[in-house]
Amino acid sequence: MSNNIFKFLIKDKFNFKAALKNFKFYSEIKNSGFFDESFYRKTYSEYLKNEDPLTHYLTEGYKLGFLPSLNFDSDAYLDTYPQVRNAGINPLLHYIAHGQYEDKLVQSAYPIRRKEEILETNLMFLNNYKFENEPLVSIIILNLNGLSHLKRLFKDFDKKTNYSNYEIIVVDNGSSDESVKYLKDLKEELPIRIIENSENVSFSKGNNDAAEIANGEYLLLLNNDIEPTYGWLNEMMGAMLRNEKVGAVGAKLVFPYYYLDKNKSYKIQHSGDIFAERMTPCCLYAKNNSNPDLDLFDSHLNGTNKCIAVTGAVMLVKKDVYMDLGGLSEDYNYGLEDVDFCLNLHKNGFNTYYCGSALLFHHESSTRVKNKDYFDNDKKNYNVFWNRWGSYLSKHLLLDKIHNEKFFSVKDLKIVFINDNPNFDKPVSEMVKAYSELGYEVTVISNIEDKYLGNSTDVVISLVDEYDFNEVIARDDVVKVRLHIDSTMPQASIVSSDSVKDDDVFLLDSESPVGFALDIIDHIEYSLVSCDGFLWD
Numbered sequence: 001m002s003n004n005i006f007k008f009l010i011k012d013k014f015n016f017k018a019a020l021k022n023f024k025f026y027s028e029i030k031n032s033g034f035f036d037e038s039f040y041r042k043t044y045s046e047y048l049k050n051e052d053p054l055t056h057y058l059t060e061g062y063k064l065g066f067l068p069s070l071n072f073d074s075d076a077y078l079d080t081y082p083q084v085r086n087a088g089i090n091p092l093l094h095y096i097a098h099g100q101y102e103d104k105l106v107q108s109a110y111p112i113r114r115k116e117e118i119l120e121t122n123l124m125f126l127n128n129y130k131f132e133n134e135p136l137v138s139i140i141i142l143n144l145n146g147l148s149h150l151k152r153l154f155k156d157f158d159k160k161t162n163y164s165n166y167e168i169i170v171v172d173n174g175s176s177d178e179s180v181k182y183l184k185d186l187k188e189e190l191p192i193r194i195i196e197n198s199e200n201v202s203f204s205k206g207n208n209d210a211a212e213i214a215n216g217e218y219l220l221l222l223n224n225d226i227e228p229t230y231g232w233l234n235e236m237m238g239a240m241l242r243n244e245k246v247g248a249v250g251a252k253l254v255f256p257y258y259y260l261d262k263n264k265s266y267k268i269q270h271s272g273d274i275f276a277e278r279m280t281p282c283c284l285y286a287k288n289n290s291n292p293d294l295d296l297f298d299s300h301l302n303g304t305n306k307c308i309a310v311t312g313a314v315m316l317v318k319k320d321v322y323m324d325l326g327g328l329s330e331d332y333n334y335g336l337e338d339v340d341f342c343l344n345l346h347k348n349g350f351n352t353y354y355c356g357s358a359l360l361f362h363h364e365s366s367t368r369v370k371n372k373d374y375f376d377n378d379k380k381n382y383n384v385f386w387n388r389w390g391s392y393l394s395k396h397l398l399l400d401k402i403h404n405e406k407f408f409s410v411k412d413l414k415i416v417f418i419n420d421n422p423n424f425d426k427p428v429s430e431m432v433k434a435y436s437e438l439g440y441e442v443t444v445i446s447n448i449e450d451k452y453l454g455n456s457t458d459v460v461i462s463l464v465d466e467y468d469f470n471e472v473i474a475r476d477d478v479v480k481v482r483l484h485i486d487s488t489m490p491q492a493s494i495v496s497s498d499s500v501k502d503d504d505v506f507l508l509d510s511e512s513p514v515g516f517a518l519d520i521i522d523h524i525e526y527s528l529v530s531c532d533g534f535l536w537d
Contacts, residue, residue: 029068033069040056070112072091111259125302127235138214138218140214142224151182158189160228161231162230169195173201180194203328211319218319238355244351246351247318247350253360255269271289275408279474284394304356306407336381399528402521404438412440414443415442416461434514454473465482483520
């Protein structure tokens with residue numbers, strides 16, 4: 001049926017030679033073990049429609065670089081035998097027709113080889129902690145129709161943890177697949193309890209409900225689309241118990257192999273969070289704290305380091321702390337609950353750590369459908385987040401930049417001067433030099449009609465009285481300073497964005513432009529520390 005010669009003639013655009021060869025070797029390829037129909041159908045479903053997978057591969061798929069299975073690496077075969085590539089021949093067809101009789105080499109696909117390499121390499125970085133006693137850890141997992149994810153997650157689960165004292169609580173949010181049955185069957189192998197909900201509750205509520213019944217001294221929030229690797233829980237518990245004032249511990253998360261997005265495959269997905277700037281829907285947002293092109297085992301990624309936040313996809317926290325802080329805020333709906341919680345930890349004096357030796361694969365794309373509803377929900381979450389944390393974040397990020405701490409942000413403090421008076425060019429130049437020596441990024445705008453400051457500007461200092469701060473295009477939390485140095489009493493004022501409030505006017509104690517520059521930064525810092533972010537209230 002599928003290997004009808006006429007179908008191949010049509011697919012091969014009546015290239016009789018190609019059609020005949022595809023027809024001749026169709027059955028042999030199908031039975032060779034090098035073509036996996038279910039893998040091909042699942043991986044390249046958007047290209048197949050209702051077409052026979054092998055017919056598609058023989059006539060179109062190989063031209064697009066599609067893999068016939070994980071047992072045959074097409075690129076490796078073509079690299080090893082460039083004459084096959086130069087002739088434009090289907091690599092698997094060539095191997096079946098000729099290569100196997102000429103002892104040509106084949107190897108498993110790159111995704112398999114690279115994954116094995118990652119797993120083996122990570123073993124070298126494990127601490128394999130030994131504990132006098134292992135505190136009970138309650139692993140909390142939310143699920144909705146995620147049977148395939150659960151099977152991947154729980155494959156060799158106990159062996160991979162390298163930690164024996166744990167319980168598992170799965171919150172099932174009304175699955176209609178076989179998830180619950182699978183979990184109940186799994187009770188014979190693993191210490192699982194199930195909360196069966198009739199509806200899809202939020203990430204926060206699901207975890208909070210599970211935390212209420214958890215017996216563990218520690219809670220481990222874990223996505224169902226996670227694929228653990230050996231030693232992950234042992235490493236995270238070591239980081240939790242061997243550091244001080246720990247609020248939460250996160251892990252190194254790695255993207256799996258994406259057959260249609262090879263550039264993203266096996267890259268870092270999470271290594272702790274920092275904050276980056278933007279103008280909408282709020283001024284700051286959390287993002288991964290590393291270059292995605294870094295090697296997975298770069299020294300920057302292997303240690304146990306403090307960070308401002310970690311993802312709730314894999315988050316370890318002491319239960320007492322979790323409960324004392326009220327758990328995850330239920331004002332959010334699947335988004336920013338984890339960042340909110342970590343900021344709450346920071347506000348209450350706890351540290352958050354990224355544990356680079358705990359490596360897990362995060363099949364993130366399988367749980368996210370980014371449609372209009374997704375973006376509408378995302379906007380609502382950010383509104384909640386910014387109303388709650390806007391001033392706190394803006395304050396701490398600005399202080400972080402002033403002192404070059406690179407904890408909240410990796411960016412330098414950016415200062416923009418507004419000056420159209422040539423008489424002030426020299427003092428402005430001296431102030432620019434002073435700020436540059438402090439490690440700040442500084443620019444000067446001489447066209448006062450130019451109101452675009454962008455999302456990276458932190459402080460704007462205008463020496464022009466006519467410059468209208470209300471018209472600037474910048475983040476809402478940019479600090480606006482008006483500077484007067486053409487008098488016997490030089491002064492500056494931090495301009496309030498609230499028309500009800502008066503500007504914060506202060507005299508400059510110094511007598512030189514360099515001193516002016518330092519006085520302004522000192523006053524901004526004083527205002528932040530003493531008035532707790534009044535600049536944006």
